Amino acid sequence: MSEKKVPGKLAHAKGTQKSAKSTTKKVAARPGKDKPTLLAGGNPQIAKGDGDAPVQTYIAAMPGWKRDVGRRLDAIILRTVPGVCKAVKWNTPFYGIEGQGWFLGFHCITKYVKVAFFRGTSLRPVPPVESKQKNVRYFHIHEKDQFDEAQFAAWVNQASQLPGERM
Numbered sequence: 001m002s003e004k005k006v007p008g009k010l011a012h013a014k015g016t017q018k019s020a021k022s023t024t025k026k027v028a029a030r031p032g033k034d035k036p037t038l039l040a041g042g043n044p045q046i047a048k049g050d051g052d053a054p055v056q057t058y059i060a061a062m063p064g065w066k067r068d069v070g071r072r073l074d075a076i077i078l079r080t081v082p083g084v085c086k087a088v089k090w091n092t093p094f095y096g097i098e099g100q101g102w103f104l105g106f107h108c109i110t111k112y113v114k115v116a117f118f119r120g121t122s123l124r125p126v127p128p129v130e131s132k133q134k135n136v137r138y139f140h141i142h143e144k145d146q147f148d149e150a151q152f153a154a155w156v157n158q159a160s161q162l163p164g165e166r167m
Contacts (some may be wrong), residue, residue, distance in 0.1 A: 035061060036057070036058075036061040038061070038063060039091060040110075041108055041109045041110040042062075042063040042064075042066065042108045042109075042110065043091055043092075043107050043108040043109070044058050044061035044062060044063075044091065044108070045091050046058045046061065046088045046091055047088070048087075048088060048089050048090075049087065049088050050085075050086075050087045051086060051087065052086050054086075054087065054088040054093075055074065055086045055087070055088055055093045056074075057088075058070070058088050058091075058092075058093050059071055059074060059093070062108055062113075063108070065143045066108050066113050069113045069141050070093075070106070070113065072149070073106055073113070073115065073152075074093075076149055076152055076153050076156060077095050077104065077156050079153070080153045080156045080157050080160070081095070081097070081156060081157070081160045083098075084096070084097070084160070085097065085098050087102075089167060091107065092105045092106065092107045093105060093106060093107075094167070095160075096164050097160055097164060100163060100164045101163060101164025101165045101166045101167075102118060102164045102165045102166075102167055103117070103118055103119065103156075103159040103160050103162060103164045103165075104116065104117055104118065104156065104159055105118070109140075111142060111143075112140045112141055112142045112143075113140070113141045114138055114139075114140055115127075115138060115139040115140075115141065115152075116131070116136055116137075116138055117136065117137050117138070117139070117155060117159050118135065118136055118159070118164065118165040119135050119136075119159060119162040119163070119164075119165075120135065120136055120137025120138070120155075120159070121134070121135050121136075121137055122135070122158070122162055123137065123155050123158045123159060124158070125151075127139045127155060128140075139152070139155070
């Protein structure tokens with residue numbers, strides 16, 4: 001299976017060199033480590049990368065029960081949106097449609113996994129957690145939650161059909 005182009009891949013905007021250098025330093029400071037560093041809240045620090053491999057590296061590095069949640073999310077997204085594009089940016093797996101941008105990302109918080117729907121206010125029903133960003137809505141998954149996979153798949157399906165974010 002050939003690797004698809006990444007949605008929303010843009011040239012670096014002016015002023016991003018500093019953050020790119022600091023990311024490089026963090027990654028360079030970790031040579032030889034077998035496991036990624038866990039940042040605040042247990043979020044794995046993973047080098048930026050396009051495709052399935054960095055996303056699977058991120059999921060494998062998710063601590064404890066969160067790893068199983070990451071696997072479930074990835075499987076549901078892949079089953080719902082065959083051919084979905086994947087990447088890791090800013091220590092977060094992103095999912096998108098080629099040429100349309102990113103529609104979803106998730107990452108670890110201390111007590112839950114936070115799923116961000118970038119056009120979440122357009123989904124029906126609207127995901128439950130508000131954001132400071134106008135269009136974004138969140139879905140939080142806690143350790144003991146038995147979340148409704150059918151509802152999550154419906155959100156993923158809807159989100160994948162909306163214009164995505166270019167990052």
